[in-house]
Amino acid sequence: MKRFIAHFSLAVLAQPLPWNPTVSSFLSFDESFDFTLDDGCHYDAHISGTLTPVLFGRDAGKKVTPNLDISANLSCPQMSTLHVDEHVSNTEPLTREQVEALISRSATMTSETTERKCNYVPTIRFIGEGVVGIGVEATCTKPRS
Numbered sequence: 475m476k477r478f479i480a481h482f483s484l485a486v487l488a489q490p491l492p493w494n495p496t497v498s499s500f501l502s503f504d505e506s507f508d509f510t511l512d513d514g515c516h517y518d519a520h521i522s523g524t525l526t527p528v529l530f531g532r533d534a535g536k537k538v539t540p541n542l543d544i545s546a547n548l549s550c551p552q553m554s555t556l557h558v559d560e561h562v563s564n565t566e567p568l569t570r571e572q573v574e575a576l577i578s579r580s581a582t583m584t585s586e587t588t589e590r591k592c593n594y595v596p597t598i599r600f601i602g603e604g605v606v607g608i609g610v611e612a613t614c615t616k617p618r619s
Contacts, residue, residue, distance in 0.1 A: 499603075501525040503542070507607030515550035517594055517610045519581050528567045537567035546581040548594055556583045574598045577605070590614045 501524060508518035523542035528534055541563040548556040560580040568576065577598045585592050592614040599606050 499527065501538075501603055503605050505605050505607075509607070509610050511594075511610060511612055513550070513592070513612060513614075515548060515585075515594070515612070517546065517548050517583075517596070519544070519546040519596060519607060521545075521577060521581075521598075521605055523562075525570075525573065533567045537569055538573065539563075539567055540565060540573050540576070542573075542577065544577055544580045546583060546596070548583045548585065550585060553585060553587065556585060558583060570600045574600060586617065588617070591617050 503524070504522040506518065506520045508516065510516050521542060521544050523540065525538040525540055525542075528537045528539065542561070544558070544560040544562065546558050558581060562576060562580060565576075578596055581596050581598075583594045585594070592612050595611045595613070597608040597611065599608055
């Protein structure tokens with residue numbers, strides 16, 4: 475009876491293979507965008523910080539850990555300016571799509587007057603290695619009596 479001894483070796487790649495669509499590099503951001511909206515309001519935001527790729531484990535190359543500062547302003551006629559400042563860090567690893575949604579939620583603002591209540595939700599996308607503000611959706615309703 476013959477015996478075969480198999481030898482296995484495990485190689486750990488520090489960089490993903492080029493045909494594998496992954497997040498393989500540290501990304502740093504310092505981006506601003508602004509929009510004038512149909513209702514006469516002006517929305518501007520600033521996003522700065524980093525996305526660090528997960529390099530090991532089942533999330534390697536697929537997820538990132540964010541460390542971001544998000545600041546946004548909303549100026550509307552006959553209303554005081556609204557402002558938000560958020561710092562996002564120490565989260566679980568997230569996909570780029572989850573980070574886009576997280577930034578959008580952090581930069582969302584709500585204005586309310588006696589005539590209406592409006593939510594201003596920015597659309598954020600990662601394009602290449604940059605973050606881009608695509609637009610701001612304003613959804614308004616009449617307040618309940």
